[in-house]
Amino acid sequence: MAEPHTTIPSKQVPNRSKLALKGDSKIVADFFEYSIHTILYQRGIYSPSDFKTVKKYGLSMLVSADDEVIEYMNRIMKQLRRWIYSGMISKLVIAIVSKESGEVVETWRFDLKVNKADDEKNGDEEKERNQSKEDIKREIQAIIRQITASVTFLPELQGGHTFNVLVYADPNSKVPPDWGESEAKEVVGDSVESVRFRSFTTDTHSVSTFVSYRISDQ
């Protein structure tokens, strides 16, 4: 991807970082999209028959085949991409909400940290640039595997559930038409557990993943 030994003329740095930012934003956004699909599948929000298999990150990923769901996801992703690129959001939360009680039963949290390319020192820069596409792919692969594996310890969801997509945005960001203010949706109760997954880092972003859920009383 980059030749670590050649020194980059200072003039070109903003150019490169801009390109890198764009590419990294896409990586992050794609990761979010596939993660959401995986969560929807793994947590049984939609019937497994609605999903189809695609190859991504060297894995067989399940994404929804339902036109409406795809359309719905596209609307979310379109805005998310914009936000990720502009660095306006710091968190993405997928809240799984019970249809009957309206309680939040599970939240998937993705913390997004933007590493400002400007304040990197040269040494850091080289180190960061070493993060090749392959490495990132491997990191993401590990996270997706973890999400898939998490079904084994997450409680089984009883009854119908729906999901909400929330973002923690910059206070100055413009609110797009489809989005509205909300309270923080968090799993409440005595026996709430959180599991931290692996994280992955690109040149400009680092994403860490958490899941919070309620332990069943039995």
Added chain:
Amino acid sequence: MASPNHRIVFGNTSPNLINQSTNSIFNGKKLKSPDFKVVDSDWTSLPPPSATATESTLSSANFQKLSLRHNSHSGSSQSGSKSRSRSHSRRNSRSSLNFLFGSIDKDKSVGKDTRSELLTLPHNRHRSHNDIFETRSNGNTSPKRLRRSNTSELLDRFIPSRHTTSGKMSLGDVDLKSCALPIDHLACQTSKIYQNTVAEACGLEVGERILQFQPCMPEREVSCTTATGTTTTSGVNMSTSASNSTTNAFGGMLSASAVQSRLKKMPTCPQKVLDAPCFVDDFYLNLIDWSNSNVLAIALSNSVYCWNAETGDIDQLTESSCPICSVRWSEDGYYLSVGLEDGSIEIWDVETSEKLRSMLGHDSRVSSACWNQHLLTTGSRSGQLFHHDVRIQQHQVADLVGHTAEVCGVEWRSDGLQLASGGNDNVVNIWDARASTPQFTKTAHTAAVKALAWCPSHTSLLATGGGSACKKIHFWNTATGARVNTIDTESQVSSLRWGYSNGIGMEIAATHGFPNNDISVYAYPALQKTGVVIDAHESRVLASCLSPDGTTLATVAGDENLKFWKLFDYVINKDDELTGKGMNKVIR
């Protein structure tokens, strides 16, 4: 105005500070030199041992003249650096004192011819004084001003000069309140410094905002259970093109051209004036309302009149035995609730002009009411707040406990999920539609809260305005209970109405009572005053209501006039979500 920073800069010129710095140099050692003592006493305006008070002032006059002369000589040396002048003044303080004395003596002897005498002083001494005088006269751009300044006030005569040196910065210090006149805003906008400060100020907003993707997820049959049909995702998609206005960057400034064109659109005189004889001049009552079917109801003393805005017809709907304290249309505009002084509530069918029912329950006058479909929420003087289901006999279905004084404002959110109420106990309560205890209780206001308005484009945004002791408009996020913004209007807020204006976007109109009987319009979220009708009424504006198309504001005041103002533009929106009909559809 002057920041401590300035003080330090100019402190070098102040003789007291010079002494301080010398003291610090000598590290606490008492300075025994008589010369220093003289300096001390001279500046602290104690009579010096060898000279009387008049002499010292005379000498100061000399200072002035001399410094003046040097100003014109050196000209550009005004901006002497801090450290340089300080060290110079220290080094030369001794000789300067000698010089001072010399000048005083010469003053005595020579009298008016001092200037020429002074100029004949030996060159090196003279030179050493330059620095002191330069620092002292630091910042005086015009010699004339210096001459004019009062010699008897030794320490103060340089204060006006602070403005001239810090002129650029002082522009930045100007903190225009949002209630300042729109013209002032325009003037200020031209200054880049001001823009920067505002940008900084806007950057200080608290916390992050949590946004949720509003549309519900597509429902699919999930194998385990069938969907119950209720959607748990709260919030109806109400967002409209209003928030997409090009100029309406969140928290940003409005473009000057937009403000200017908005200013031109502001009416200077009402479209129409109707006489409202016997209108009760009471801040806590809600005596007018404009229905979705374009009929305006107004209560004049004991009777209710309906003015049809389309035809201009006026009908007397009812004449009751006791004064009327509130009128409110149902959402569809067919029914009118009338709250009475004796605590009863009447429901009237307007088409047939019949009283449908009378509901008792309140122990004091019913001064506020609001409909949510079949549910009528009424507030009374004693702080009671009831939900009445108008369809059933046992009409009182909920008793909302949260106010200790007269409830003077009640407003349902357009989707009927939340209710806001404001009282004379200075409290704003936000209620969940299903609960009888407040979801949030807000005590930020310092006066009665009568003005309540839910934003039509952002469902969870509520604006509340305080009475004459508060004068503020607070904006709340009712999902989290957080205060989002505040405007200080400098006048009592009697009502608030949201509107839309082309080029600006969302705006909020506030009507004012004491001390200014104005109508002012603020852009939201820029929080900038975009228009004002100064002295819209001859006495305090008591209430207002918007026409169903959202363009015309009707205001009524203690001067018994009902005035109509064309304040806003149509919301250009194909989905028609902002109008009442669209809302009803959404509500089902």
